[in-house]
Amino acid sequence: MGIVHGEEMVLNIGPQHPSTHGVLRLHVQTDGEVVSHIEPVIGYLHRCFEKHCEHLTYEQVIPYTDRCDYIASMNNNFGYVVAMEEFLGIQVPERVEYIRVIMAELNRIASHLIALGTYGLDVGAFTPFLYMFRDRERILDLFELTCGARLLYNYMWVGGLSHDLPVGFVDACYRFLDDFEPNLKEYHDLLMYNKIFIERTADVGVLPAEVAIQYGVTGPNLRGSGVQWDLRKNEPYSIYDRFDFDIPVGTGQMGSVGDCWDRYWVRAQEMAESVKIIRQALQDLPAEGNVHEALPRKVRAPKGSIYKRTESPRGDLGYYIISDGKGTPFRVKMRSPAFTALSVLSEIASGWMISDVIAILGSLDIVLGEIDR
Amino acid sequence: MMNAAVTEQIRERFPQALAEGKGDLFGETAGEDFVALAPEPWLDVARWLRDDPALKLDSLQCITGVDLGPEQPLEVRYNLHSMLHHHHAEIRIVVPREDPVVPSVAEVWKIADWFEREVYDLFGVTFTGHPNLKRILLPEDWEGYPLRKDYTEPETYHGIVVPKVKTGWE
Numbered sequence: 001m002g003i004v005h006g007e008e009m010v011l012n013i014g015p016q017h018p019s020t021h022g023v024l025r026l027h028v029q030t031d032g033e034v035v036s037h038i039e040p041v042i043g044y045l046h047r048c049f050e051k052h053c054e055h056l057t058y059e060q061v062i063p064y065t066d067r068c069d070y071i072a073s074m075n076n077n078f079g080y081v082v083a084m085e086e087f088l089g090i091q092v093p094e095r096v097e098y099i100r101v102i103m104a105e106l107n108r109i110a111s112h113l114i115a116l117g118t119y120g121l122d123v124g125a126f127t128p129f130l131y132m133f134r135d136r137e138r139i140l141d142l143f144e145l146t147c148g149a150r151l152l153y154n155y156m157w158v159g160g161l162s163h164d165l166p167v168g169f170v171d172a173c174y175r176f177l178d179d180f181e182p183n184l185k186e187y188h189d190l191l192m193y194n195k196i197f198i199e200r201t202a203d204v205g206v207l208p209a210e211v212a213i214q215y216g217v218t219g220p221n222l223r224g225s226g227v228q229w230d231l232r233k234n235e236p237y238s239i240y241d242r243f244d245f246d247i248p249v250g251t252g253q254m255g256s257v258g259d260c261w262d263r264y265w266v267r268a269q270e271m272a273e274s275v276k277i278i279r280q281a282l283q284d285l286p287a288e289g290n291v292h293e294a295l296p297r298k299v300r301a302p303k304g305s306i307y308k309r310t311e312s313p314r315g316d317l318g319y320y321i322i323s324d325g326k327g328t329p330f331r332v333k334m335r336s337p338a339f340t341a342l343s344v345l346s347e348i349a350s351g352w353m354i355s356d357v358i359a360i361l362g363s364l365d366i367v368l369g370e371i372d373r
Numbered sequence: 374m375m376n377a378a379v380t381e382q383i384r385e386r387f388p389q390a391l392a393e394g395k396g397d398l399f400g401e402t403a404g405e406d407f408v409a410l411a412p413e414p415w416l417d418v419a420r421w422l423r424d425d426p427a428l429k430l431d432s433l434q435c436i437t438g439v440d441l442g443p444e445q446p447l448e449v450r451y452n453l454h455s456m457l458h459h460h461h462a463e464i465r466i467v468v469p470r471e472d473p474v475v476p477s478v479a480e481v482w483k484i485a486d487w488f489e490r491e492v493y494d495l496f497g498v499t500f501t502g503h504p505n506l507k508r509i510l511l512p513e514d515w516e517g518y519p520l521r522k523d524y525t526e527p528e529t530y531h532g533i534v535v536p537k538v539k540t541g542w543e
Binding site: 042043046048050051211213214215216227229234235307309316318320322331333335339340343344347372373 | 438440495519
């Protein structure tokens, strides 16, 4: 029997669809069941973050950064305050640095738990999602204990933190880590080394390293393609140079380097690395230190500009801040890692089946709030 | 290679492409941190930046559009990074407000496709040679370029009243 060439069909996935992880529309051209081209349509969550910033003082920008990547708000705060502190030349107390690292890494674990749990949902496994949310809930409890908020923290300020650690935080954090570490193996057995899961993800949506770099893909997606690139190691900011941790990279254990399974595996390993960092930070946490000590009375940046990037759970999160010497920023640009990750979708998903597109999209771990800003 | 040496190399290789010495609103002068270029030769410079073995700026980190003020020109800033040599460079291109045109570098770095669409969407800078230049964040029928300093919000959009932004926090 010869191959039947039918007409191309356009399939619209979204804007409301469980696997789009937000409000995203995919304009998918299909030839039968095979996808020939995808055009992501974004902007549904555009809230004019950059325009708002021009009307706000430098401190008032921080709550807005929370709302960009709402799954990893601590890391968004972190990137902004690191950029501002370098711009202003502020040295923050040691205790503040350690607390920031602890919070950022806890948030990274929470973010990866969502990424992996919802990825399970995307490919048809419901149970791991519930298990992972159970652990994420405990991280959110720790955040709530610290700053009162569970999702949008406004915790890191330029020059300090909004609150010091509450009484009993260190013990509670150790308790969480002790409970969490054995759970990791449970997750891996449940999902990562599950035969059905491997069949769905190994060798699917392979992202070669050169393509990833061409498209500016960063973070776990880039590392899944075998590139050892992590700003915490390569361009250490804050105090990341003091900690001993590894950068897991994809090796193609189940298929080829850079497939969906490798991206999943990298995130799973990163959670263990984050646990290592948090343990070291809790160990060395200075007992003394006022978290409000280095807060400037009024943030007024000198004329000029700065581009600073940090490693958020999704990749290189950059802030380009321009100041004209007044009390409000002249321009704030956020370089979003999920934006670049989504742009590569058509390149790696073309030629796959429609159901594989869902698996590939989920493996990129996008957050639409950050893409649309 | 140090970042200052990178910008020095660009100056030496493309002296005719430089657009420096015009003075900057923010007290910054082209030096170690960035190179100011004229728009026309940008595509050739970009290809060279990516392919030159000593530079290998293979990763385009960010494209930032800037409106320098209501009566001032627009600016496009490119942050480049080399995954091989671990050095950076920043390129700035100033274009007139009335006719902002910059050559597209989407063929040099694929991600420039989306980044340029964003700058087009919010600042109205036209990128010649771009494969698919249309709005990306705003609806396709939106009028005006919101991140320009002289932008005024429309009163209504498809019959929906647009809420006013408060000004004057300072």
